[in-house]
Amino acid sequence: MSTASGYLTVSGIGVDVVYKDIKNLHIGVYPPVGRVRVAAPRRLNEDQVRLALVQRLPWIKRQRARLQDAERQSQREMVTGESHYVWGNRYRLKVVERAGRSHVELDGDRLVLYVSEGTSTEQRRELLDRWYRDRLRGAIPEILARWEPKLGSVSRWSVRRMKTKWGSCNRETGHIWLNVELAKKHPDSLEYIVVHEMTHLLERGHGKRFVKLMDGFMPDWRVRRDQLNEDPLAHEKWSL
Numbered sequence: 001m002s003t004a005s006g007y008l009t010v011s012g013i014g015v016d017v018v019y020k021d022i023k024n025l026h027i028g029v030y031p032p033v034g035r036v037r038v039a040a041p042r043r044l045n046e047d048q049v050r051l052a053l054v055q056r057l058p059w060i061k062r063q064r065a066r067l068q069d070a071e072r073q074s075q076r077e078m079v080t081g082e083s084h085y086v087w088g089n090r091y092r093l094k095v096v097e098r099a100g101r102s103h104v105e106l107d108g109d110r111l112v113l114y115v116s117e118g119t120s121t122e123q124r125r126e127l128l129d130r131w132y133r134d135r136l137r138g139a140i141p142e143i144l145a146r147w148e149p150k151l152g153s154v155s156r157w158s159v160r161r162m163k164t165k166w167g168s169c170n171r172e173t174g175h176i177w178l179n180v181e182l183a184k185k186h187p188d189s190l191e192y193i194v195v196h197e198m199t200h201l202l203e204r205g206h207g208k209r210f211v212k213l214m215d216g217f218m219p220d221w222r223v224r225r226d227q228l229n230e231d232p233l234a235h236e237k238w239s240l
């Protein structure tokens with residue numbers, strides 16, 4: 001199956017467009033930042049897709065506003081009972097206040113935060129963030145060891161928080177960056193992003209050669225990509 005893809009900007013909003021053998025136009029607005037993805041029937045040209053998007057702009061903007069609201073809400077708490085994800089599995093947060101060093105532990109289906117009394121929400125968030133970074137730092141060397149013989153070596157890698165990307169790279173220096181949020185996703189997703197960025201060290205952009213390389217290295221990369229971006233906040237099918 002050949003898949004053409006592209007990128008449009010509609011009213012300042014960047015939109016990923018994928019053309020497929022489908023009858024209807026699908027528009028998805030995805031967390032955490034409201035990324036917009038469109039699957040369009042092959043019979044439509046770029047102008048027609050743009051027009052369809054312009055017509056659905058009020059809906060798209062509404063979904064993005066809802067998402068940003070939800071993001072703000074979910075940012076606030078860090079209290080017992082909340083759901084948090086680690087490697088794609090859901091855990092219940094349990095906050096235990098006690099003297100001694102702060103640390104995080106997985107205990108069955110609980111994610112336990114040991115903190116001293118009076119720790120602020122922000123301090124709890126930072127503690128968990130550092131723990132997520134450590135999980136990711138622990139998992140990446142093994143993935144690199146598996147892929148470097150096939151794809152060439154990565155000179156440097158780091159984990160950081162990114163608002164709109166799962167990963168990025170610098171082709172000149174061979175440095176790749178992974179989004180700390182990947183520690184919340186299934187390990188297959190992390191591996192996909194690492195391979196995606198390593199492939200960018202060989203090929204810029206997402207053109208035909210890039211897709212061909214990815215197909216060769218990781219035949220199921222599309223499934224992994226879709227898994228990573230699943231559970232959109234909103235997804236609707238529009239008949240044209």
Ligand SMILES: [Zn+2]
Pocket residue numbers: 196200205206
């Ligand atoms: Zn890319």
